Amino acid sequence: xxxxxxxxxxxxxTPTGAAxxxxxxxxxxxxxxxxxxxxxxRVAAPTGDHVVADFPGRGPLAAEAPLLFIGHHDTVWxxxxxxxxxxxxxxxGLLHGPGVFDMKGGLVVLEAALEQIAxxxxxxxxxVVVADEEVGSPTARELVTAESSGVVAVFGFESPLPNGDLKxxxxxxxxxxxxxxxxxxxxALDPGRGVSAIDELIDQLIAVxxxxxxxxxxxxxxxxxxxxxxxxxxxxxxxxxxxxxxxDPETERAVLDAVTSxxxxxxxxxxxxxxxxxxxxxxxxxxxxxxxxxVQAAARSVGQEIGGAPASGAAxxxxxxxxxxxxxxxxxxxxxxxxxxxxxxxxxSLAERADLVAAIITTI
Numbered sequence: 001x002x003x004x005x006x007x008x009x010x011x012x013x014t015p016t017g018a019a020x021x022x023x024x025x026x027x028x029x030x031x032x033x034x035x036x037x038x039x040x041x042r043v044a045a046p047t048g049d050h051v052v053a054d055f056p057g058r059g060p061l062a063a064e065a066p067l068l069f070i071g072h073h074d075t076v077w078x079x080x081x082x083x084x085x086x087x088x089x090x091x092x093g094l095l096h097g098p099g100v101f102d103m104k105g106g107l108v109v110l111e112a113a114l115e116q117i118a119x120x121x122x123x124x125x126x127x128v129v130v131a132d133e134e135v136g137s138p139t140a141r142e143l144v145t146a147e148s149s150g151v152v153a154v155f156g157f158e159s160p161l162p163n164g165d166l167k168x169x170x171x172x173x174x175x176x177x178x179x180x181x182x183x184x185x186x187x188a189l190d191p192g193r194g195v196s197a198i199d200e201l202i203d204q205l206i207a208v209x210x211x212x213x214x215x216x217x218x219x220x221x222x223x224x225x226x227x228x229x230x231x232x233x234x235x236x237x238x239x240x241x242x243x244x245x246x247x248d249p250e251t252e253r254a255v256l257d258a259v260t261s262x263x264x265x266x267x268x269x270x271x272x273x274x275x276x277x278x279x280x281x282x283x284x285x286x287x288x289x290x291x292x293x294x295v296q297a298a299a300r301s302v303g304q305e306i307g308g309a310p311a312s313g314a315a316x317x318x319x320x321x322x323x324x325x326x327x328x329x330x331x332x333x334x335x336x337x338x339x340x341x342x343x344x345x346x347x348x349s350l351a352e353r354a355d356l357v358a359a360i361i362t363t364i
Contacts, residue, residue, distance in 0.1 A: 136277025194234025
């Protein structure tokens with residue numbers, strides 16, 4: 001049943017920004033959460049709607065503060081990836097397909113756990129599924145902040161660490177766009193009149209690299225570069241999107257301040273630097289350590305052992321961890337290949353994770 005559900009979800013491709021596809025998938029989630037006894041609603045966003053669902057508690061825990069579960073239904077893969085390069089495949093106990101690991105498998109785990117606890121005493125549960133996580137959740141940050149108010153703990157359904165352990169902290173993550181405006185001119189007849197936006201951008205990226213080299217443990221990745229058009233025209237515009245990862249907020253602030261203060265190198269070049277999205281660093285804390293101990297006890301109640309450690313990747317749990325709410329991530333199924341064509345999950349881990357999540361809901 002869980003495998004069938006996952007195949008259905010993977011078959012509905014949902015690239016970030018494809019509002020129509022994301023909204024159609026949101027409709028599926030709304031129907032599914034209603035079937036499971038929740039009160040679900042959509043939160044409109046221009047690039048795809050988010051979904052919020054509340055499930056009432058049961059028994060003596062019904063009046064307690066809720067648990068918040070966070071996921072996302074967008075993927076990094078374009079529509080057509082399933083057909084052209086990553087067809088659904090079940091082989092040797094593994095499930096392959098775009099989004100199977102990041103993170104539609106996590107959504108299926110959550111649903112199966114909610115189904116398990118329908119007749120058991122438990123706290124209220126709140127679910128937030130966002131539509132633009134893969135680009136930093138620019139339209140969902142305020143929603144996650146609002147829905148985390150008053151919760152006792154937060155759990156994310158992203159993929160776990162490679163050994164299956166949960167994530168107890170995450171690097172901060174920021175996306176920065178560097179845009180350069182130069183001046184077009186004929187590259188042979190009047191090159192001196194031109195101001196090459198591409199040359200300026202390259203020099204700015206070299207400056208960014210030198211800046212980052214002055215800090216320990218800062219990751220920097222130039223994800224996209226655009227600009228120019230013809231080799232006989234001095235390019236008048238160029239841009240790059242750069243991703244940064246930080247361990248601590250002090251380094252994050254220092255690097256972002258320096259990058260956003262960059263000045264043009266060439267006379268008459270214009271430079272604009274903007275922060276497109278930002279997830280603050282979620283650092284280890286005693287509150288999260290205590291939450292992990294409770295989860296480990298819940299895991300033992302269903303015959304499982306689980307650990308926890310910090311992770312390099314960022315997600316929406318960065319925000320709740322940064323806010324000081326006890327937070328753990330990585331409750332999705334075990335597997336590998338996030339954002340890669342060999343993306344896969346271990347089929348047996350779907351049920352294992354559902355059992356773990358059900359135990360968490362009924363014991364924490």
